Amino acid sequence: GQIFCIFTHGNGLWQKEPGHISFCVSKDNGRTWGKMTDINPQILTTDPAGKQPIKCTSAFASSGRATQLANGRLIFPLVVREDGNPDFKVYAVYTDDLGKTWKVSKNPATTDGDESKIVQLADGTVIMSIRNRRGILRKFSYSHDNGETWSEPVPVEGLPDPRCNGDIITYDYNGKQLLLQSLPGDPKGRNNVAIYVSADGGKTWPVKKTVVNLPSAYSSMTVLPDGSIGILTEESANNHYSYNIWFTKLPIEVLMAPAKKQ
Known part of the structure; x- marks a missing residue:
């Protein structure tokens, strides 16, 4: 019955330092909210030698919904910009303990994407639907381990994406x-x-x-x-x-x- 709100605040994608990727929780259908928790220290850093798995200039949590998988995992896509790289990587960020700890997928679902969404099929396959920065068709990447690793993205016939x-x-x-x-x-x-x-x-x-x-x-x-x-x-x-x-x-x-x- 809890509602998780995951959001980005502070700096935007085009600035030289990352904004904050944070979440907060409501236990009364959104009337009141608990404290805001910044998860940057667990997932990303500008320091090339840092302990966080993502080394980047900036990042943002995709506009729209996150997803809860069948095993209870909460997961959302994170769009990442690196200085000097014109393409955006998109990682999956997830928690198995309702926000106490957060982890990052071992590889990006795409190295050239943008705002994305995650959904799980009945057979357990997880799909990331990825905005195509080059236009033409939507791209899908697939995971068979609940978002920890992702396939090479492929264009989807029948889904035009401007x-x-x-x-x-x-x-x-x-x-x-x-x-x-x-x-x-x-x-x-x-x-x-x-x-x-x-x-x-x-x-x-x-x-x-x-x-x-x-x-x-x-x-x-x-x-x-x-x-x-x-x-x-x-x-x-x-x-x-x-x-x-x-x-x-x-x-x-x-x-x-x-x-x-x-």
Whole structure:
């Protein structure tokens, strides 16, 4: 019943010293929060000889949700910038004791990524859905040891990615596990956020349901108590860099309904 809020504060990604990666916990559904705990001393440092596993200039916890795996592990992606390296590494950071100690994956899920999300399939496979800084298609990296090691990332056919943050969650539907991925539905730019659906663990994505027909960018999803999908979207009726955040409730029957013929 506890809520973990994981966040970055202080310096941003482009500054010469890292901001603080911290968390705090609420035990009353978010009405009050415990003390803020900085986990930088356990996971990252600017000192090349430091004991922390990540040596970097700066880093941030990805915008959106973290994940709890079936074994209870709390895990989130960390985007890392190194001075002189134009590419961003993305590590998985995790705790097995509800935040007392934090560890870092043995290798980055990608050496050239950005904001990412983690989800676990019914067979235990863990997927990191990675923003593609080069555009074209979303990238997936896979872990078979609960996020400790990661495969080489691969592009995902059927998931166009116009270099934007999105979300990925699972949904149990008529006895099958679905994967839901939210992204802008326009492969050329941040427009028309949509939810893509896979019924085969992310191999194919035959269902696409547009949520908003406007310039729109980041999104985050959750499953509501009545089984509907709740999605937050950045939307703009004026331009691409002045957003309002809207909440949409989408019944699963609407998401899975066949597209109407024109």
